[in-house]
Amino acid sequence: MEETREVQGAWELSTFKFRIEGDGFQLMLNSMKDAKLKGLKCQECGTVYCPAPFYCRKCHVFIDDEVEVSDHGEVMTYTIGYADVRGEPLDEPRVSCMVKLDGCDTWFMGVLDEVEPDDVHIGMRVKLKWNEERVGSLQDMEAFIPE
Amino acid sequence: MRNVGIIGVGYTPVFVSKRKDVSIPEMISEAVDAAFDNTGLTPQDIDAITFGNMHTFEGVNMPHLWGAEHIRSLGKPVMRIATGGTTGMSAFQAGYYHVASGLHDVVMIVTYEKHSEGDAQVGLMGIITPEVMAMLASGIDVTGGKGMGAIGGGSAGGISYQAMSYLNHAGAGIEHIDGIAAMERRNAAKNPYAHLKDPNATAETIAKTPLVSYPIRFGHICPTTDGATVCIIASEEKAKELADKVAWVWAVSNCASDATTGNLIEGLITDPAEQMPCIIAARQAYERAGIKDPKTEFDVIEIYNGFAHQTLMFLEKLGVCEVGEAHKLLEAGELERDGRFPTNASGGVVSTNAIGTSALNRVTECALQIMGKAEGGHQVDKDVHKALAHGWGGLMQYVTVTILGDEPRKG
Amino acid sequence: MDINVAVAGFNMTPCSSDLVTTRERMTFELSSGLFDDLGITRDDVGTYIIATNDFLDGRTISNVFLDAPVGAYMKDESKVEMDGLNALMYACMRIMTGQYETALVLAFGLTGYQVSPYLHIDYIMDPTYDRQVKLLNELSAAALQARCYLDKFGYSEELLDEIAAKDLSNAALDPYQLRQLSDISKEKVKGSDYLYEPLRELHCYPPTDGGIVVLLASGEKAKELTDKPVWIKGMGQSIDPYYIGDRDLSVSPSTTQAAKRAYDMAGITDPKGQVDVAEISSLFACQEPLLAEALGLLDQGRAADVYASGDTAIDGKLPINPSGGPLGAHPICATGLLRMAEAVRQLRGEAEKNQVAKAETAVVHGQDGVCAQQNVVVVLGT
Numbered sequence: 001m002e003e004t005r006e007v008q009g010a011w012e013l014s015t016f017k018f019r020i021e022g023d024g025f026q027l028m029l030n031s032m033k034d035a036k037l038k039g040l041k042c043q044e045c046g047t048v049y050c051p052a053p054f055y056c057r058k059c060h061v062f063i064d065d066e067v068e069v070s071d072h073g074e075v076m077t078y079t080i081g082y083a084d085v086r087g088e089p090l091d092e093p094r095v096s097c098m099v100k101l102d103g104c105d106t107w108f109m110g111v112l113d114e115v116e117p118d119d120v121h122i123g124m125r126v127k128l129k130w131n132e133e134r135v136g137s138l139q140d141m142e143a144f145i146p147e
Numbered sequence: 148m149r150n151v152g153i154i155g156v157g158y159t160p161v162f163v164s165k166r167k168d169v170s171i172p173e174m175i176s177e178a179v180d181a182a183f184d185n186t187g188l189t190p191q192d193i194d195a196i197t198f199g200n201m202h203t204f205e206g207v208n209m210p211h212l213w214g215a216e217h218i219r220s221l222g223k224p225v226m227r228i229a230t231g232g233t234t235g236m237s238a239f240q241a242g243y244y245h246v247a248s249g250l251h252d253v254v255m256i257v258t259y260e261k262h263s264e265g266d267a268q269v270g271l272m273g274i275i276t277p278e279v280m281a282m283l284a285s286g287i288d289v290t291g292g293k294g295m296g297a298i299g300g301g302s303a304g305g306i307s308y309q310a311m312s313y314l315n316h317a318g319a320g321i322e323h324i325d326g327i328a329a330m331e332r333r334n335a336a337k338n339p340y341a342h343l344k345d346p347n348a349t350a351e352t353i354a355k356t357p358l359v360s361y362p363i364r365f366g367h368i369c370p371t372t373d374g375a376t377v378c379i380i381a382s383e384e385k386a387k388e389l390a391d392k393v394a395w396v397w398a399v400s401n402c403a404s405d406a407t408t409g410n411l412i413e414g415l416i417t418d419p420a421e422q423m424p425c426i427i428a429a430r431q432a433y434e435r436a437g438i439k440d441p442k443t444e445f446d447v448i449e450i451y452n453g454f455a456h457q458t459l460m461f462l463e464k465l466g467v468c469e470v471g472e473a474h475k476l477l478e479a480g481e482l483e484r485d486g487r488f489p490t491n492a493s494g495g496v497v498s499t500n501a502i503g504t505s506a507l508n509r510v511t512e513c514a515l516q517i518m519g520k521a522e523g524g525h526q527v528d529k530d531v532h533k534a535l536a537h538g539w540g541g542l543m544q545y546v547t548v549t550i551l552g553d554e555p556r557k558g
Numbered sequence: 559m560d561i562n563v564a565v566a567g568f569n570m571t572p573c574s575s576d577l578v579t580t581r582e583r584m585t586f587e588l589s590s591g592l593f594d595d596l597g598i599t600r601d602d603v604g605t606y607i608i609a610t611n612d613f614l615d616g617r618t619i620s621n622v623f624l625d626a627p628v629g630a631y632m633k634d635e636s637k638v639e640m641d642g643l644n645a646l647m648y649a650c651m652r653i654m655t656g657q658y659e660t661a662l663v664l665a666f667g668l669t670g671y672q673v674s675p676y677l678h679i680d681y682i683m684d685p686t687y688d689r690q691v692k693l694l695n696e697l698s699a700a701a702l703q704a705r706c707y708l709d710k711f712g713y714s715e716e717l718l719d720e721i722a723a724k725d726l727s728n729a730a731l732d733p734y735q736l737r738q739l740s741d742i743s744k745e746k747v748k749g750s751d752y753l754y755e756p757l758r759e760l761h762c763y764p765p766t767d768g769g770i771v772v773l774l775a776s777g778e779k780a781k782e783l784t785d786k787p788v789w790i791k792g793m794g795q796s797i798d799p800y801y802i803g804d805r806d807l808s809v810s811p812s813t814t815q816a817a818k819r820a821y822d823m824a825g826i827t828d829p830k831g832q833v834d835v836a837e838i839s840s841l842f843a844c845q846e847p848l849l850a851e852a853l854g855l856l857d858q859g860r861a862a863d864v865y866a867s868g869d870t871a872i873d874g875k876l877p878i879n880p881s882g883g884p885l886g887a888h889p890i891c892a893t894g895l896l897r898m899a900e901a902v903r904q905l906r907g908e909a910e911k912n913q914v915a916k917a918e919t920a921v922v923h924g925q926d927g928v929c930a931q932q933n934v935v936v937v938l939g940t
């Protein structure tokens with residue numbers, strides 16, 4: 001094998017200023033202060049999104065009909081985490097799930113507490129446990145818990 | 148629309164974690180040389196080139212410019228395609244349209260990835276960097292440590308939700324994921340161009356690997372690989388002139404959903420195991436290819452599976468078997484090389500993942516099987532008349548399907 | 559060759575230094591606007607090709623969040639990571655197979671998002687040598703090219719001022735252009751600062767936010783959608799070596815090769831005689847005559863005379879960049895398609911203050927890489 005050399009390099013994708021669509025997300029965050037969840041409904045096909053984009057992906061139209069979705073729903077899928085995104089082991093296994101909230105067509109991701117991992121099953125009913133003090137951030141929701 | 152055939156394939160001599168002996172263009176050049184050696188063609192015979200790779204993983208923008216000479220492209224049309232995990236097959240499909248349109252007769256598709264010279268984590272996070280930053284600003288804990296805001300899924304991310312949902316739909320268990328991962332690592336041991344080879348892998352040995360996020364274990368996850376793959380295609384007339392064995396393209400198709408499970412700012416999340424784009428792309432490919440019954444017509448199948456459960460999931464989504472049947476076929480040995488539905492005889496993406504090449508390798512492996520040229524013992528024993536290649540990528544949202552046959556498509 | 563594909567319509571944003579929008583919203587508005595104009599919906603579009611650049615957008619797989627806004631939800635979409643004119647070629651190929659009747663091409667560049675507007679070229683540089691030596695960036699390389707070109711024929715730097723003044727006064731007539739300098743003159747151009755000698759600020763493109771969608775259609779379908787289809791008569795691409803030391807920077811062989819492929823398809827044997835108007839992606843003033851020579855529209859050594867005589871002006875014998883070209887606006891990835899859109903306006907007689915007298919055949923050019931290493935040429939006709 002011939003000699004090769006290594007040279008150091010770097011590149012950053014994070015040196016950009018970003019703008020993202022956040023109105024629907026903000027709508028939801030604001031409603032959380034009152035322990036509610038608000039989304040948008042497409043006036044053409046009736047799909048309810050929460051948190052909502054500014055358009056319906058199926059109908060390709062602007063949407064702005066505000067609707068409230070329930071904070072109760074059904075576990076559609078879940079996982080039991082043993083490591084975090086970097087691969088570092090967690091102190092104890094933690095369940096997170098995707099929940100279809102009643103009245104909403106999109107699924108909500110979150111942790112599932114107050115239940116043993118072995119007792120979790122797809123289809124179980126859960127509800128959001130709200131923080132007593134809410135300021136309009138995702139921390140206002142503590143976890144999903146069994147209904 | 149004229150017929151197109153694959154007349155040659157070239158791989159880098161090895162697909163491994165780190166190629167310290169070559170630079171990126173040099174590595175690509177090896178695969179180009181291999182393709183010319185295998186076909187007896189020279190650069191003069193090539194009319195146009197399509198080029199694919201996920202450049203944000205190595206930090207080199209538009210690497211076909213830096214590597215212009217290494218891919219023998221000077222003075223030629225070059226088109227660069229980059230679509231995430233499906234890149235290899237998207238580049239193949241672009242090449243296909245170059246020929247099928249009548250514009251060019253002989254086209255070379257070049258793909259590569261050199262993960263060791265980059266940072267895959269930066270590349271992957273870059274898909275959703277702005278969303279991650281926005282979530283951080285709103286109180287979410289992206290590392291998955293504590294609190295409601297945790298994304299969950301650990302380093303496997305949303306894939307673990309997909310796997311769990313799949314097991315539920317199919318009535319399968321984690322032991323089946325262990326089993327398919329083991330089968331593919333054993334298959335990889337007979338493929339000189341595979342990365343993670345383990346001739347002794349069993350469901351039990353895979354089950355001993357640590358759980359990342361139930362039901363995903365380390366043993367179920369693809370590696371990051373350095374490698375390049377080149378494929379040469381030609382019009383029907385040219386293919387018959389230039390090659391004795393041709394793998395004919397019967398159909399290509401492609402379908403895109405929105406960014407599932409990555410777009411946490413906008414509620415576009417639904418069942419990551421539904422994979423509607425796969426169902427649509429498959430249906431479209433079958434129509435174009437004249438496939439009446441995907442359950443009986445394919446002799447070889449190559450599925451894009453960055454995570455082992457996806458082999459089983461996509462076999463069902465592609466209609467090769469009913470929902471809930473894939474793991475039973477696995478148990479009965481029917482997915483093995485000598486079974487009724489040889490699947491991922493190459494070892495699949497779960498054994499070799501140089502991302503830019505991964506979707507193209509599904510096509511080239513099917514082509515090699517049709518041509519009877521798969522090396523190292525991973526050639527299936529029977530005649531291969533029709534093969535199905537599947538690619539997957541984006542944020543769980545893109546599916547490409549290519550169908551190959553051992554004679555030109557009629558009609 | 560009978561391609562039988564036409565531009566049925568397009569929708570582009572007036573360019574800005576900061577569009578204060580998101581990629582998704584801009585994409586959604588561009589495509590909805592075009593659908594409304596043509597009286598179609600996303601159901602009428604067969605396939606989609608997107609041209610964006612991951613390094614420019616700061617996102618891996620930058621088309622991931624664009625599928626739904628452009629209208630490609632659950633449909634066939636692919637991405638060409640190059641100047642949008644290449645994406646147009648790919649879309650055209652797809653229609654030529656007969657598999658699709660219509661194709662929507664999207665391209666945009668939001669340079670306003672970048673900390674440095676020349677970043678995407680920095681990352682094109684070879685990491686093992688050029689990035690280590692750190693001499694080259696987009697501007698210094700362009701300056702080297704400018705010096706080569708001027709010295710080869712003994713032109714003075716004032717030629718650059720003349721070219722830029724012509725382009726910028728054209729741009730001031732075009733509402734889509736970013737630079738609106740209605741009182742521009744050669745003296746004002748000369749008064750702008752040097753960025754890298756001999757290139758001054760007004761010899762170079764401005765960092766731009768802008769985007770465009772184009773709908774291509776097969777012959778019959780195009781005639782249904784519009785009474786002014788503009789036909790793709792020929793197209794070609796080619797590429798030069800990467801290391802600028804391996805190239806003669808005063809010429810562009812790949813542009814000549816790409817043009818030959820396009821001209822042969824279009825039946826053009828005498829470009830100067832048969833082409834009525836040219837829209838060239840010349841990112842720096844010196845590139846305009848250099849690329850025009852490579853396209854066979856200008857004789858080598860004659861640039862100073864030709865520009866001085868007014869031949870390249872809107873009312874000249876062979877108008878080049880009547881829109882003002884990229885010196886007016888350069889949204890990276892979209893520029894080639896913007897040139898095409900300007901050519902389409904010309905051929906439809908809708909270019910208003912930029913309209914040239916005779917516009918039946920146009921040549922459009924796009925580029926990628928350092929000093930136009932890779933080039934694409936499309937010939938359009940009425």
